[in-house]
Amino acid sequence: MAIDRRERLRAAVGVAVGLMVAGALSRWLQGPWAGQAAGAWLVAPLGASAVLVFVLPASPLAQPWPVVGGNLVSALAGLAVMSLGGQHLWPPLAVALAAGLGVAAMMAARCLHPPGGGTAALMVLAGVSDWRFALFPVATNVLLLVAAGVAYNRATGRAYPHPDRPAPAAAHADEPPVRFSEADIDRALARYNQVLDVPRDDLRALLEAAETESLRRRMGELRCRDIMSHDVRTVSYGTALQDAWALLRQHRIKALPVVERSGRLVGIVTQADFLRGADLDVLKGFDERLRQLIRATPGSHSDKPEVVGQIMTRQVRVTRDHRSLAEMLPLFSATGHHHIPVLGEGDRLVGILTQTDLVRALGREQGLTSG
CATH class of the missing domain: 3.10.580.10 (CBS-domain)
Structure with a gap:
């Protein structure tokens, strides 16, 4: 990735801080739930969620609803498989069913989050069938992680949640104008027909920057003078x-x-x-x-x-x-x-x-x- 040393340090420290805050508070809140899954207080997929929240805070997959909703509905999908007899199935088949159902649920709820697949699989691998597990530790973990993400990203100059910026207005006197419309982007994305891990406004900015760089390369170093x-x-x-x-x-x-x-x-x-x-x-x-x-x-x-x-x-x-x-x-x-x-x-x-x-x-x- 083309990022400087300062940004790498910011992201790495953020992941560590976020997991420490979520883990410490979850363990402190563990008391009433200590009987579940051998007293589990932190789920492993939270580490992957932390990477998205602190390293890629602008990603559509890292926004609060995908993080919270994705992990929660995936946990429920895994629990549903276990409640319907998943423990009697061939383990690889049970894991596959849980992950597939979790992805389908996330896409239906518009909260696709890659670590959610791990959360669904975890329910089967850990043999969890208690529905309360979705509230603690899963929901508790991700809510605390998102809260830490909001505080840390804003404190270090990153917008989180990433704002939905309106379409740009007409260019000012010393700014280049818009070269393509929102409808053009809509049609291109419709033809692409795949999940794109880039916010719409960042995609637009990247396209405009690439166009300018292409023109600059073709025109060399010519200046107005x-x-x-x-x-x-x-x-x-x-x-x-x-x-x-x-x-x-x-x-x-x-x-x-x-x-x-x-x-x-x-x-x-x-x-x-x-x-x-x-x-x-x-x-x-x-x-x-x-x-x-x-x-x-x-x-x-x-x-x-x-x-x-x-x-x-x-x-x-x-x-x-x-x-x-x-x-x-x-x-x-x-x-x-x-x-x-x-x-x-x-x-x-x-x-x-x-x-x-x-x-x-x-x-x-x-x-x-x-x-």
Whole structure:
């Protein structure tokens, strides 16, 4: 497993602490039950349960209900086999029946827990037929173990029980967007049709990380600074709308970053901002309204926007010049962005990344890999 020494130590100490707490308290509570199974106070499968609770606290098989319910219904399955004459059967057959019935019961109760198979088999191997054995030591053991797991995992920075996280919301300005939906994961899991020992949110995170790593491997070490357009047409807050519109048309571009004298980005003005300012929703007379918006108003007073700062978009999705190109590909493909300003030191605008830049870079990369 790819875990560091600290995590290994945390897990090993957790298993020891959990078994010590469950064992010590169970033995202290043993008194009223001392006549059962030669005074048993701890069941062997609890050690396997402890491994799941403390080493794999995010596993669906290690959550409180699987640990408690899995061991309990498996114990009841083993006791049922013994109560129906299991002691008169060939021992291997009795053990097999108990374990098989235990697994079926766990799956029906949605509490599958691998050590439960051992708990069911233990009832047969130990010759237990007293139904109270399911309460003590089995249920008592696992309840104490889960309580210790909750306390220890949280104290050492691990979420237990593992939370059911909602589907991720839309990405923020500097985050890659979602590349596949919850429905896509549902269909893939349905085709897989096997028990998967990974929480759904962790599975999603792993898939996204693997996709990013795959893109990074294919695109090498390309950064935004390597492919962005350096010759960026910009405007200032006070640039007249007529001048900004002329720049858009003259250079056949769709957006103009709005910067201060220091080069710091304060917004962006796009063709869509002009269309919105001219009330695109009303089609009748739209051309004339656009001309009126762009045309400068004589005099010192105006009841319409006159400069870029009055219509620009202030919330701008940006990226950094050192950011990997692999991270930017999903951003363009999933969100429909056509241009993203690139910032360097001091949040100053150093370039703009466009879909054309990306296509050109992909073409170069494809030429290298196919040759």
